[in-house]
Amino acid sequence: MAIVVQKFGGSSLADPPQIRRCARRAVAARDRGHEVVVVVSAMGDTTDSLVRLASQVIEKPSQREMDMLLATGEQVSIALMTMALHRLGADAVSMIAAQIGIITDEIHTQARIRSIDARCLREELDGGRIVVVAGFQGMSSDGQVTTLGRGGSDTTAVAIAAALGVGDEGGACEIYTDVAGVHTADPKYVPNARKLPRISYAEMLELASLGAGVLHPRAVMFGQKYSVPIHIRCSANADEGTLIVKENAAMEKVTVVGCALKADLDRISIRGVPNSPGTQAIVFGAIADANVLVDDIMQTQTTSGSANISFTVEHQDLAEVKPAVQRALDQLGCGEIAVEVGVAKVSVVGLGMRTHSGVAAAMFKALGDAGIDIKNITTSEIKVSCIVPKEDGPRALQAVHDAFGLQNPTIFQGKAPHV
């Protein structure tokens, strides 16, 4: 008997009939002989509604009170999911984070899990019950209600799977979403994108960070650290999805496993700051204080000895990041900001890049053949990213997908095409 942790996101729990459908999934797993833990997000757009309510009370709510507010969404879901399981005749019990000891740090709205006390979960499972756990929530060691931020419920599910030793016993953490699994590219942009049966943690981590929204990078990291097999599946059907697993020799042979697009970025350039130690810390410290994630940082030195720094941000973060940068420049006493609104980032990811050369060249050729201007290039061991004009983003993704033959599973096994 293995343990299966099933996580259902808000879009799979939009109304009572959908909750009942997800409950049937849990009962089916139990009927196959598994011990089952269900992790749920807030129903539908509950979280957005609560955020809107808070914004009608105060412009910048206290983060502690936001956590108090938002944690209610998942609590509603666990109660209703447990009732749905009861209706199916299953023995089930709901648990908020505090009750199963999901202890986090004190960083409200973006807390990190420190520990999970698996004893309580173990006890309920031993009693033959399906345990329904509120995702996204935590409790700090001094008893404050915390939340885990974006992707929080995914992280809860994988962390619980890790705490229960799911990987050791042949179980899995199943993440149910409204897509069929992880694809070679976002099917919204690339109609002939192919669902991947398997992908390594490292590749998934890159894809998730580069814009593939099916699973949050933090959940992938947790899974990798504790070797939790993660199964991304569609809640609307019984099809196999994508299994995220440890890399193996066969995976190493695949040069490019998938590509991703961040469709709506802006590029911020800072000119004329001193090229001296501490400049970067001041600039990016100010941005971090504004809780904005930046990407694709590039620094160049001018002949006059000053430095130019550029980076990209999500367009939605632009309003936050500009004043933060201005504060840093005020502190430095020099420099000026220029903003280029409307760029996109297309990336290719694959473990095989570590041993196969020419991936970057093939990508540049594909973009060049499509007549797309490359504004910036960044690479890591297993990915290559290019910044392109925003309007060329989807076309760039399709061009790269075609160039590496990702629609065809036979092509990208063990060789780098067009290279």
Next chain:
Amino acid sequence: MAIVVQKFGGSSLADPPQIRRCARRAVAARDRGHEVVVVVSAMGDTTDSLVRLASQVIEKPSQREMDMLLATGEQVSIALMTMALHRLGADAVSMIAAQIGIITDEIHTQARIRSIDARCLREELDGGRIVVVAGFQGMSSDGQVTTLGRGGSDTTAVAIAAALGVGDEGGACEIYTDVAGVHTADPKYVPNARKLPRISYAEMLELASLGAGVLHPRAVMFGQKYSVPIHIRCSANADEGTLIVKENAAMEKVTVVGCALKADLDRISIRGVPNSPGTQAIVFGAIADANVLVDDIMQTQTTSGSANISFTVEHQDLAEVKPAVQRALDQLGCGEIAVEVGVAKVSVVGLGMRTHSGVAAAMFKALGDAGIDIKNITTSEIKVSCIVPKEDGPRALQAVHDAFGLQNPTIFQGKAPHV
């Protein structure tokens, strides 16, 4: 510096502007030099919406899961109220029941408070903060989320006031509602009803139990037990409301302080059950198991030696109570049920009845003069109740109100009119 506990009900918290208005009340009390604890209910009809949601999932939800579900309503309110206080520049912090140690028994959906750990509240107040506490919630000693049932938030407020020793220090527990205070009769039925400036716990307890909905009897009992001055006020204006206090000599002189109507009752009669020990326990035990409150129990003996038992229930409980009684009769092996749908109960209440005779006679005369049939009479030390036909209820209330001159404060000081 006294402690003021302010409780705001759901109808005073229907939307963000109303929440902000209640927050101004709390800040005004703080500005007058008080330490302030705010207790809130769920916003508007949140609780009803959650109950409806549960009913779409399962017909008879588990009571544990109902508590898990319903407790979220108050948690939303404390977060938003605290944000509203922050907006006014006040230092404030929200607390769920578990965080301030409101320990209850394990009876889900109808838990009783066992203890409150005032240390946490005291610590926050000492830190200069307004503490915003979720009403209605509790936590059982084994860490389960419980709720206190009807009138739960009133009970939370009075219990917190008791735990903080509000009565000893010149403070008060202010219950804000959408009415101006306690009246000599419900103004909905009796247009010339008068607001009472003061009333004793005992009188309030009778009136609340007899249908005056402004405050739940449990909260009154708590207040009486711990001598908490309770001030019933309207959240929409700054007028003085009604103060519920210990009885004093002046109060004893008032024969009738107010009257009340239960407008929609049914009378259930059981005929032909054995007049032997245990019969009543079986009948009313079955009804208690169905969580229905009964009232005005009357038993008569027939010449054949069997007994007839009758009692009233709220009309909304009839569907629950009939099968419960039938189960009891099945167990007894005899007896039959008759239901009279549509009766009302009119009652007069006053401490002075203990020393003034003739109140009952005056009431019967008033009803008789109005041509209203009296179906049943019950009395206690400080009240007289008559069961009348449902359609005569409001008219009976007005007749009794008129007979005792309750609209006029000079008349009912120290003498029983018409007697």
